[in-house]
Amino acid sequence: MKRFLRRFNPEQIREVFLVLIIFLIVFIFSRLIPNYLNTIFINRLSTSVAIIGVLAVAQTLVFLTRNFDMSLGSIVGVAAYILGQQLWWHPEIHPLMGIGIAIGIGMVMGAINGILVAYGRVPSIITTIGTLAIFRSFLVVYSDAIPITTNNLPDWIVNLNQISLFSFNGFELKILFSIMLMVVIIFQLILIYHRFGRRLYAIGSNPSAARIAGFPDRRIVFVAFLLSGALGGLAGFMYLSRFGNIMVLAGIGLEFAAIAAVVVGGVSNSGGSGTITGAFLGAVLINLLENSLYRSMAVSEFWRDAILGILILLAVVVDYLVIGRLRKIWVREGFQVHMDGSQKKMEDTSNVE
Amino acid sequence: MSNKTGIFSRISAHLKGWEGLLSALIIIIFLLNSYIAPNYLTVGNQINLFILSIEKIIIVLTMAFLIIIGEIDLSVPSIMGLSACAMAFYYKNGIDMGFAIGIGLLIGLAAGAFNGFWIAYVGLSSLIVTLATQMCYRGLARVYLEDKSIGQYPEWFNLLGQKNLIGPFPLSIILFLVLLLIALVILQYSGFGRRVFVIGNNEDAAIYSGVKVRRIKFTLYIASGILASIAGILLAARYGSVRGDFATGYELDIITMVLLGGVSIFGGSGSLYGVFLSILIILNLRNGMSLLSISSHFQAGVIGALLILSVLGPNLTKRILNWNKRRKAIIKSIKNSAEN
Numbered sequence: 001m002k003r004f005l006r007r008f009n010p011e012q013i014r015e016v017f018l019v020l021i022i023f024l025i026v027f028i029f030s031r032l033i034p035n036y037l038n039t040i041f042i043n044r045l046s047t048s049v050a051i052i053g054v055l056a057v058a059q060t061l062v063f064l065t066r067n068f069d070m071s072l073g074s075i076v077g078v079a080a081y082i083l084g085q086q087l088w089w090h091p092e093i094h095p096l097m098g099i100g101i102a103i104g105i106g107m108v109m110g111a112i113n114g115i116l117v118a119y120g121r122v123p124s125i126i127t128t129i130g131t132l133a134i135f136r137s138f139l140v141v142y143s144d145a146i147p148i149t150t151n152n153l154p155d156w157i158v159n160l161n162q163i164s165l166f167s168f169n170g171f172e173l174k175i176l177f178s179i180m181l182m183v184v185i186i187f188q189l190i191l192i193y194h195r196f197g198r199r200l201y202a203i204g205s206n207p208s209a210a211r212i213a214g215f216p217d218r219r220i221v222f223v224a225f226l227l228s229g230a231l232g233g234l235a236g237f238m239y240l241s242r243f244g245n246i247m248v249l250a251g252i253g254l255e256f257a258a259i260a261a262v263v264v265g266g267v268s269n270s271g272g273s274g275t276i277t278g279a280f281l282g283a284v285l286i287n288l289l290e291n292s293l294y295r296s297m298a299v300s301e302f303w304r305d306a307i308l309g310i311l312i313l314l315a316v317v318v319d320y321l322v323i324g325r326l327r328k329i330w331v332r333e334g335f336q337v338h339m340d341g342s343q344k345k346m347e348d349t350s351n352v353e
Numbered sequence: 354m355s356n357k358t359g360i361f362s363r364i365s366a367h368l369k370g371w372e373g374l375l376s377a378l379i380i381i382i383f384l385l386n387s388y389i390a391p392n393y394l395t396v397g398n399q400i401n402l403f404i405l406s407i408e409k410i411i412i413v414l415t416m417a418f419l420i421i422i423g424e425i426d427l428s429v430p431s432i433m434g435l436s437a438c439a440m441a442f443y444y445k446n447g448i449d450m451g452f453a454i455g456i457g458l459l460i461g462l463a464a465g466a467f468n469g470f471w472i473a474y475v476g477l478s479s480l481i482v483t484l485a486t487q488m489c490y491r492g493l494a495r496v497y498l499e500d501k502s503i504g505q506y507p508e509w510f511n512l513l514g515q516k517n518l519i520g521p522f523p524l525s526i527i528l529f530l531v532l533l534l535i536a537l538v539i540l541q542y543s544g545f546g547r548r549v550f551v552i553g554n555n556e557d558a559a560i561y562s563g564v565k566v567r568r569i570k571f572t573l574y575i576a577s578g579i580l581a582s583i584a585g586i587l588l589a590a591r592y593g594s595v596r597g598d599f600a601t602g603y604e605l606d607i608i609t610m611v612l613l614g615g616v617s618i619f620g621g622s623g624s625l626y627g628v629f630l631s632i633l634i635i636l637n638l639r640n641g642m643s644l645l646s647i648s649s650h651f652q653a654g655v656i657g658a659l660l661i662l663s664v665l666g667p668n669l670t671k672r673i674l675n676w677n678k679r680r681k682a683i684i685k686s687i688k689n690s691a692e693n
Contacts, residue, residue, distance in 0.1 A: 089566050122664045123618045130657035139656025194368055248650070256484065263481050270478065289555035302597075306492025313471070320477055 010326045011275055013321070014266045018281040020318035022288060029292045041291070044173050047161065049287045050176040051076075051238050055258035056265065057187050061224045062192075063262055063269045064200040065122035067206065069228045071113060072235075072258055076251035079236025081139055084148035084246050091154040098157065102237035103230045109135055112231015114222035132255065134185060140248050150244035176238050181277040183231065188276040206273020259298045261286055264315040266323070269328035270347040286312075370543045371615035371667075375630040375679040382634060386641040400521055402636045404591075406434065408584040409567030410632055413610045414536045415577040417628050420611050421540070422570060423620030424479035424515055426577050428468060431490035436461040438494040440586060441503040441595040450507050458582050464490055465578015466571070473570035487604075504594035513590040525587050532580070537625045545569070553620030567657040601605045605653075610635055610662050634659075 030036040055072055062069040083102045087093055093101070109131070116127040150158050164172035191197035199220050203210045239251060258338045265282025267274025289311060293304045387393045403410065412429050419426050427481035440457035444450055468486055472479045518524050540546040552559045552566050560566050589595045617624030635656060642652045 116665065120665045121668045122661055126612060126618055126664055127661055129608065130661040133605070133653040133657030134661075137651045137657075140648060140650040140654075152500060259484060260488075261485075300496075300497040302501075303492065304610065305488050306490075306496060309485050309487070309489030309492055313482065313489065315473070316477055316481055317471070320475070 009272070010023065010323050010330065011266070011278070013326060015275070015278055015281060015324055017322075018265070018278065018285060022281070022285055025285070025288055025292065029296060031290075033296050036292075036295070039169070039171055041295070043174065045287060045291055046172075046174050046177040047242060048291065049284055050174070051235050051242065051254070052179040052257055052261055052283045052287060053180040054183050054202040054231050054235045054238065056261040056283045057183055057255055057276055058228040058235070059258040059262045060265075060267050060274065060279045061187070061200065061231075061254075061275055062124070062228045063267045064204045064274065065221050065224050065273055066204050066269055066272070067117060067221065067224070068128055068259075068269065069113065069225065069232075069333075070125065070128035070133040070255050071109070071135060072228070072232050073231035073251045073254040073256075074132050074139070075106050075109045076236045076239050076254055077246075077249070078109065078135050078139045079144075079233040080240040080250050081143055081148060081246050081248075083237060084240050085143075087154055087157060088148060088152040093154075095156055096161075099234065099237050102145075103233040106229045106231070106233020106236060107226055108229070110226045110232065113229065114225030116303060118218040136248075136252075143248055145248065147248075148240075148244075148246040153240075153244060157241045158244055169241060174180055176241065178240065183234070184276055184280045191276055196220070201272045204269075206272075211296070242261055256284070260312050264312055266319055282315075368681070372627050372630060375615070375627060375634060379630060379634050379637065382637045382641060383391075386637060386644065389641060389644050393662050397521060397638075400523075400526060402640055403526055403529070404523065406606075407490060407529055408588040408600070409607050409610070410575070410578055411529055411532060411584045411587070412603075412607050413628060413632060414532055414625075415573065415580045416607050417611045417614070417616055417623065417625060418536070418540060418549060418573050419577060420608075420616050421553045421620055422549050422573060423556065424472060424570065424573075425483065425608070426468065426574065427480065427483040427486040427604050428464070428490055429577060429581040429584075429607065430600045431487045431494065432461055432464045432496040432578055432581035433588060433603070434580035434597065434599040435464060435490040435497075435585075436593045437585035437589040437599055438497040438597060442497040444506065445503050450510055452588055457586055458579060461578045461582020461585070462575055462578075464520065465575040465581070468578065469574030472574065473567045489602070491597075492545070494599070498595065498597045500597065501593050502596040506590070506593070510590055511593055513587065525591075528583075528587075533625070533629065536649070540625055548619070549573075550621060555621075560651040606635075606656075609656055613660055613663050615663075626647075643658065658692075 001040060021158070026037065055076070058072060059069055079102045082105050086101055087098060113124075113127055113131055116122045116131075117124045120127075160175060163175045165175060165178055168172055191200065199210070199215055202213075202215060203217055203220055207217065235254075236251070240246060261283035262274070262279045263282070264285055265274065265278035265280065267279050286308065289308060290304065293307060294301065383394055387642055412433075416429070417424060418601055436457035439460045440453045443456050444453040448456070464486070470480075471477045471482045516523055523532075528682055540549065548559070548564050548569055551562075551564060552569065557565060585600065588600060610631050611623075611628055612618060613635065614623065614625075614628030616628065638656070639652050639657075642655065647655075
């Protein structure tokens, strides 16, 4: 047991848990629903995970600094609408340029959040609840109630949803899903190896200690919001290519979905702990459940929200009780627990002194 | 002079702070609205404004307590929906209306207690618990009514919100005023209220000085659940029908009203006077914008901006004042050293 404990740490065990739960859900539903794991289902799942996955990464970056980004839903809507309008008016825009436009629009909105939170010292929940409404009302005024429809968009963006990088026995690796995977991998590596990522954890673990240690805490929080906005813009691009029809209310409620994914994935906004991988697994878990419940005839569609809510609560409770206890065991066993997944033996540090 | 605690000096102390700013704002809004619509400032019109969003305003009272204690409840609109849907469902299945209302209230109580259990006794984050229960209760509301909408209640139920009880005041307004008075006395002038502020300021200190933190939090969540279900039933009476997606998205308006009233999101400070003024501001501001036929989404944006400015403004003035003070101190020290 001790040896087992030495090899892993709480965060890794949580991720293993999440994977096991995902397999369990797949197993249960494949018993309930005939022909459950067909290729259509998996392909559909991968496209619906893509948007939430990117938003979960965005929310994780902000969560790690003990902040919230409630405005993500509106950022997605605004970015998707403006990009759609630009593509409508100028169909000759290059695809990469289109992604750039969406990310740029998202960054502007993220910068507004970041300036208010980091430099204006307005609590993030107030700022982003406010900007959630402000960005949405900007969209209402800007769009003048004219919807963007698939017919007005150039073909490449409408078809992007269907294009897959490669397919194997009908299982397709969709391009949107691979964009999301890339985002997840890049940001996970940044969080583990790059100075910026380490500083995010430092600020989340103890903001005043980080400030006293001389970290540019305001700039880091600002950059976290900027990146969150940029990823929101990217999600807006994906939203446009997935749905094609953009109305004034596009992307409403996505901020809650992102928070749910992040929370199930074990990212905490009160202690700088959690990983991008966890958030991604949380997004997969929620989407899998939602889609599976949708397909199963035994569960009426009206029970879906109730079951999802209960499961999210359950995930939080299990996390608190199990992982919290494991962490105590680690501390007792003399391991220094790093919240992000790395661990070091305490004796090592004491030898140095 | 300094130990004079007459009512006027107390009022002037209030007016110098946040409440003064809010009062100035409300006067400006009154003047602007009177300019747009000449006979705007009448009791009848104000009562009308209150009737049109009485449900949110009632919940604002408990939300103020919860935010002062350092927690939050995002599940209130779902509790409203759940208890109204349960009431409609049982009424439709032949239960007497009074009993059905009782069941709705009981469900509100249970929902609040469920939140309170996880937050107060298990110690989970209130934001996350109520986010999850928001989905949960909304789902249960849908389970009750599926996608139907249920109307045709007894006559007396429909008149609950509209019929004038005393003078020009209908029952819902009187209920709100009574609740406001009770909340004011409890929060500002009772031991319970003092404890709420102590917990909000420093929970550990409160625990070590023997305050029953868990019980107080649990009580507040139960109160929040009951007031939310009262609000849901009043909303059903005003609309005359109930649906599963009843009252969605109310939480942001409610929280905005509390925070604009000067209650700190970190807990520990705020007053119900400020909250009442902010209710007046938001209702009249929205009404004024409706008079100018501004769309409701744009109104939400304006109120969002007001919310941010209400925190940003004092922050910036404080910083400028500090900067000015420091500048003067530096100039003074330079002068002193020059003289020496």
